[in-house]
Amino acid sequence: MKTPKISEAVVRRLPIYLRYLNVLHLQNVQTVSSSDLGQKLDLNPAQIRKDLAYFGEFGKKGIGYDVNYLIEKIRQILKLDQFIQVALVGAGNLGRALSNYNAFLKDNMKIVAVFDAMESKVGDKINNLTVQPMQEMKQTIKSMNIRIGIITVPASEAQHVADEFIQSGIEAILNFAPAIIKVPNEIRIHHADFTTELQSLAFYLD
Amino acid sequence: MKTPKISEAVVRRLPIYLRYLNVLHLQNVQTVSSSDLGQKLDLNPAQIRKDLAYFGEFGKKGIGYDVNYLIEKIRQILKLDQFIQVALVGAGNLGRALSNYNAFLKDNMKIVAVFDAMESKVGDKINNLTVQPMQEMKQTIKSMNIRIGIITVPASEAQHVADEFIQSGIEAILNFAPAIIKVPNEIRIHHADFTTELQSLAFYLD
DNA sequence: TAGATTGTTAATCGATTAACAATC
DNA sequence: TAGATTGTTAATCGATTAACAATC
Known part of the structure; x- marks a missing residue:
């Protein structure tokens, strides 16, 4: 093929x-x-x-x-014939909502690890996941063979998180933060910023 | 212009x-x-x-x-020089996360009403909003001059909610449900389905 | 066989990029 | 003035659509 x-x-x-x-x-x-x-x-x-x-x-x-x-x-x-493990950084409202989402379970994609930089959030339970500190990211991503990373942190932290993802060996990133992120050519990044989406919708109002 | x-x-x-x-x-x-x-x-x-x-x-x-x-x-x-009121239907995890999001406040867009079809969710507080029953939608949308609608219900309900939005006079829709929705030509609809986004990311894995 | 529908080539359409005169 | 950068036209590139022979 x-x-x-x-x-x-x-x-x-x-x-x-x-x-x-x-x-x-x-x-x-x-x-x-x-x-x-x-x-x-x-x-x-x-x-x-x-x-x-x-x-x-x-x-x-x-x-x-x-x-x-x-x-x-x-x-x-689409490579959905294999299990694909996903990590998420940023256990805020949106991060938790996505982590709870099980709609992609049937497609063999699953968020299997959640990280947050805030001390106070580390240890929180989201469904059956426990929020981990950033320091454990590299280790967890490698040992669990996680290949895709989701970013749901504030815009100011997004680039930093992306860098850490890449250092940890992530191959593709889905970014929800309203920020442009620079990544090497071999890393695939998609943006899912809904403020941008809403703003472009406003254009079409009469 | x-x-x-x-x-x-x-x-x-x-x-x-x-x-x-x-x-x-x-x-x-x-x-x-x-x-x-x-x-x-x-x-x-x-x-x-x-x-x-x-x-x-x-x-x-x-x-x-x-x-x-x-x-x-x-x-x-982008018409962001005027206040634009937004309604949201579906007070689940994602709906609540978006309702809490204040990042677009600075851009004069604001979610000012939240609806849900489930009895048990009606009356819930999300920040300073109270979840309203679907029966109040048309009235609220008209009286508050709401122009954009966000859909965060399950895929099976999405078309129905869109129809109700349109009946209520909404001009544009942002749909988060993983479903194709049919709307009249004069209604603008954008899709923000993150399962689709994740699946297309998977294609680029080695 | 006749009707339907694919896979694919060619034609069209639209979006991106290059180039450059105008001008601050 | 010389250098920089716009606004815009022309060239290029790529994606969508039409058309049709092949064939189930």
């Missing part, structure tokens, strides 16, 4: 496909066409076919895509 | 510019050039100049942009 420069836009659509395919699976739907998908997801059918064709020939001409097979394939592509 | 088809990509960068300009303002920096900005934000300077030029001639040739003036202008463009 060779991957000739997959654009980020394509990668971002794969989880969308997967989510709806899972719904179809639950409804016992066997087969789906690109135009079915396109209609439901507000996407162009040609785009969906093209996206999928980057990774292989998953469909059958005249028939469409087998739902279960396509789920399996997309999960492989 | 005419706006000849501003692309979404442009609108999404404006809050990023604003955020960094606010930092410069706090540092008493008077003037900034597009290449300064570009370096700090990892963007092409030509792109920054072009983005801003959609809305007016804010810079001075040979000098750059006056920080305070540009802040004022971008705030106008």
Whole structure:
């Protein structure tokens, strides 16, 4: 399976496909066409076919895509066929909310460690996790084979936390802090700053 | 100020510019050039100049942009020069975390009402807000002149909540539920689903 | 077989970047 | 004036969409 420069836009659509395919699976739907998908997801059918064709020939001409097979394939592509351990730094309101979130459990991703720099938060329980001090981060990340880090600290601390994540061997970061973070090229970083999101929404008000 | 088809990509960068300009303002920096900005934000300077030029001639040739003036202008463009009231539905962990978030206070956006369909949550206090029942939504949204709605309910409820928002006269929606939501063309909807975000991150793991 | 739908090439569209005259 | 930097046009790049032969 060779991957000739997959654009980020394509990668971002794969989880969308997967989510709806899972719904179809639950409804016992066997087969789906690109135009079915396109209609439901507000996407162009040609785009969906093209996206999928980057990774292989998953469909059958005249028939469409087998739902279960396509789920399996997309999960492989997204590496969701293996367990992926996630760490989170910043046990504030948002950090706790995300840690409690179990929605991704079914996708083999799980927050397995939570850290905070504040003495007073260390030792707190969040579900079945205990907030650990920053000093334990490197050790824990290595021993638990944690590969993705989530940042939910104030903007002023975000770069520092990212640096520590990288030092600890994290491969990808999801940053919720409203800050630009500099990372080496080999580290993948996505931003999920909802103040930015809200502000750009305001633009579209009359 | 005419706006000849501003692309979404442009609108999404404006809050990023604003955020960094606010930092410069706090540092008493008077003037900034597009290449300064570009370096700090990892963007092409030509792109920054072009983005801003959609809305007016804010810079001075040979000098750059006056920080305070540009802040004022971008705030106008994003409509952050007026108070914008926000409602939130779904007083779960994430909903409570967002309601507590005061980071956008400085930008004149504020969550002023929280709703939940569960009897047991109605009446709960979140900071200085009281969780209201869904039946009060339409009335509250109209009387408080709420224009943006945030959805933090389970995916299965998201479409229903969106429909109620729209019925109540909401103009734009920020959806945190992992679901595709159908809305009329005149309603703006942004998605902030972090499971999707995490899954696309996984793709980039080795 | 006839109808449906894929995978893929070509055409289109739009966004980013380069270049440069204007000018502070 | 000389140096810097804008605003804007033109060039490039990349992503989306249309079209269609292949084939189930």
